[in-house]
Amino acid sequence: MLQQPHTKYRAFAPIGLKDRTWPDAVITRAPIWLSTDLRDGNQALVEPMDLERKMRMFETLVEIGFKEIEVGFPSASQTEFDFVRKLIEEDRIPDDVTIQVLTQAREHLIERTFESLQGAPRAIVHLYNAVAPVMRRVVLGLDEDGIVELAVTHAKMFKDQAARQPATQWTFQYSPEMFSGTDLAFSKRVVDAVTAVWAPTPERKCIVNLPSTVEHSTPNIFADMIEWMHRNLERRDAIVLCAHPHNDRGTGTAAAEFAVMAGADRLEGCLFGNGERTGNLDIVNVALNLYTQGVSPGLDFSHIDDIRATVEHCNQIPVHPRHPYVGDLVYTSFSGSHQDAIKKAFSARKDGDIWDIPYLPIDPKDVGRSYEAVIRVNSQSGKGGISYLLESEYGLELPRRLQIEFSQVVQQVMDVQGKELGAADLWNIFRDEYRMDGAQGLRHRVQSVEGEGDQALTVLRGELVWGGEAVAIEGRGNGPIDAFSRAVAEATGQPIRVMDYHQHAIGAGADARSVAYVEMRMGDSRTLYGVGIDADTTAAALKAIVSGMRRAAGDGAQQAQSPAAAETA
Ligand SMILES: CC(=O)SCCNC(=O)CCNC(=O)[C@H](O)C(C)(C)COP(=O)(O)OP(=O)(O)OC[C@H]1O[C@@H](n2cnc3c(N)ncnc32)[C@H](O)[C@@H]1OP(=O)(O)O
Numbered sequence: 231m232l233q234q235p236h237t238k239y240r241a242f243a244p245i246g247l248k249d250r251t252w253p254d255a256v257i258t259r260a261p262i263w264l265s266t267d268l269r270d271g272n273q274a275l276v277e278p279m280d281l282e283r284k285m286r287m288f289e290t291l292v293e294i295g296f297k298e299i300e301v302g303f304p305s306a307s308q309t310e311f312d313f314v315r316k317l318i319e320e321d322r323i324p325d326d327v328t329i330q331v332l333t334q335a336r337e338h339l340i341e342r343t344f345e346s347l348q349g350a351p352r353a354i355v356h357l358y359n360a361v362a363p364v365m366r367r368v369v370l371g372l373d374e375d376g377i378v379e380l381a382v383t384h385a386k387m388f389k390d391q392a393a394r395q396p397a398t399q400w401t402f403q404y405s406p407e408m409f410s411g412t413d414l415a416f417s418k419r420v421v422d423a424v425t426a427v428w429a430p431t432p433e434r435k436c437i438v439n440l441p442s443t444v445e446h447s448t449p450n451i452f453a454d455m456i457e458w459m460h461r462n463l464e465r466r467d468a469i470v471l472c473a474h475p476h477n478d479r480g481t482g483t484a485a486a487e488f489a490v491m492a493g494a495d496r497l498e499g500c501l502f503g504n505g506e507r508t509g510n511l512d513i514v515n516v517a518l519n520l521y522t523q524g525v526s527p528g529l530d531f532s533h534i535d536d537i538r539a540t541v542e543h544c545n546q547i548p549v550h551p552r553h554p555y556v557g558d559l560v561y562t563s564f565s566g567s568h569q570d571a572i573k574k575a576f577s578a579r580k581d582g583d584i585w586d587i588p589y590l591p592i593d594p595k596d597v598g599r600s601y602e603a604v605i606r607v608n609s610q611s612g613k614g615g616i617s618y619l620l621e622s623e624y625g626l627e628l629p630r631r632l633q634i635e636f637s638q639v640v641q642q643v644m645d646v647q648g649k650e651l652g653a654a655d656l657w658n659i660f661r662d663e664y665r666m667d668g669a670q671g672l673r674h675r676v677q678s679v680e681g682e683g684d685q686a687l688t689v690l691r692g693e694l695v696w697g698g699e700a701v702a703i704e705g706r707g708n709g710p711i712d713a714f715s716r717a718v719a720e721a722t723g724q725p726i727r728v729m730d731y732h733q734h735a736i737g738a739g740a741d742a743r744s745v746a747y748v749e750m751r752m753g754d755s756r757t758l759y760g761v762g763i764d765a766d767t768t769a770a771a772l773k774a775i776v777s778g779m780r781r782a783a784g785d786g787a788q789q790a791q792s793p794a795a796a797e798t799a
């Protein structure tokens with residue numbers, strides 16, 4: 231790279247529009263959308279679409295809700311021509327959809343283009359020629375007058391060709407190619423000359439399309455250019471003003487949004503930003519940006535993954551995992567503080583609330599994504615993400631201190647493995663850590679109750695396998711947990727102190743079970759949790775204590791393979 235890039239590259243000159251209004255504009259309704267997937271998108275593919283792919287793309291665009299679709303450049307190849315014929319002859323164009331086709335300003339190409347449209351009920355025919363100084367100089371060898379003459383001559387040909395097919399409802403569109411690299415006064419001069427030929431009216435408008443054929447300025451400059459044209463074009467009330475951004479600087483979306491704020495009525499682009507070089511405007515991006523502002527885009531992306539699959543099939547180009555709204559990773563948080571905020575916001579959210587979930591600008595469900603991928607756990611994650619997955623996939627509502635305890639266990643596994651852990655991995659770690667294997671199965675008998683009123687005591691009898699030995703246990707207390715703790719303390723010589731206790735149901739109906747979380751100490755062990763799950767609430771609680779005992783004993787696996795077994799009640 232150069233130390234002095236100014237010796238090779240020149241900065242784009244500002245427009246100097248002093249009284250611009252676009253920065254204060256707010257977009258309150260969607261622009262008219264034109265999909266050019268089958269034209270600008272297609273001409274950028276390594277392998278342009280065959281008829282099968284073109285038809286599949288067309289049908290998808292119709293399903294999404296596009297009412298204007300540029301279906302090709304019919305004079306470019308037989309495939310392009312045949313596709314337009316197929317659409318017309320097989321009556322594939324819905325009544326509320328208008329196809330558009332592009333042609334260079336060259337006579338034989340225009341003739342072939344109109345030939346391809348014979349029998350079409352409606353069509354937009356799109357004429358372009360380059361207007362930028364570099365193109366005038368190196369490609370066309372024409373001065374400004376020559377370019378105006380070229381445009382006017384071919385605009386007249388459009389009128390003549392259209393007059394030969396009066397049954398079709400024609401709309402004409404003109405693009406001064408490389409508008410973004412052309413001085414505004416000259417762009418206006420050419421466009422005005424073309425519209426003077428076409429003589430559009432407010433009832434029969436033509437379309438003027440202003441492309442950033444190559445994006446080489448910041449989007450505010452493009453917006454100034456659009457606003458200037460919007461204000462200065464002749465016959466503005468008879469023109470649908472359209473912008474056609476590309477994305478060479480990565481700001482195609484911003485340029486499009488600013489263009490609409492600056493007066494554009496219509497946008498041209500492709501799904502997920504396919505198109506020449508870095509792509510055309512990504513229509514999905516702009517449409518869903520509008521949606522997240524509460525503005526209906528008039529396009530339906532409820533099944534965005536199906537649309538992506540079709541686009542990948544047709545274009546034979548994968549969509550990036552970070553692509554806005556559709557990438558595999560765009561609804562996923564790995565980092566702990568994000569996960570914590572998302573989990574809390576989901577818990578606080580009530581039906582009908584305005585969407586206000588941190589780190590998720592759109593509800594993934596609105597585009598057909600599940601919440602499954604929202605939180606994924608790796609070494610950057612914390613307790614929030616871990617407990618979110620256990621809750622969303624396994625119904626466990628871990629108390630806060632248990633979340634903290636278990637996240638340290640997960641962190642140790644993560645430090646060794648260094649890989650992402652899914653919900654099933656976390657569940658396995660949880661079951662191992664809290665000794666929720668078959669040996670935890672508990673049969674017990676509660677003999678209630680000795681005494682009366684305040685003096686009433688629960689009596690629990692059973693058998694506990696501890697240190698490899700089966701020990702008979704018996705305890706009395708002011709409930710099964712208390713009775714069991716006392717019985718166990720007597721049998722093992724180690725007092726058990728229950729500090730906190732939570733219980734909730736998981737599942738429903740016949741499958742409903744109870745999960746108990748007991749925060750406890752055994753002897754002089756540290757405070758720790760035990761967890762038990764059982765169809766019976768008392769059994770779940772007692773299992774939780776056994777779980778804690780085994781953990782306190784180091785690894786209950788040797789000490790208490792069958793820690794508590796008892797007679798069936
Ligand atoms: C920015 C855009 O996306 S514009 C759309 C671009 N899309 C495409 O080009 C895809 C389809 N294109 C094609 O299939 C072909 O390029 C065609 C059929 C249009 C033309 O093919 P060819 O006639 O072989 O020309 P080719 O593309 O090689 O070169 C362009 C020629 O057209 C000339 N040309 C370009 N625009 C114009 C114009 N408006 N009027 C007259 N001549 C023109 C160029 O000067 C060049 O002429 P030259 O051969 O005398 O030097």
Ligand SMILES: CC(C)C(=O)C(=O)O
Binds near residue numbers: 443
């Ligand atoms: C033909 C025009 C609209 C074009 O594709 C461009 O300039 O990018």
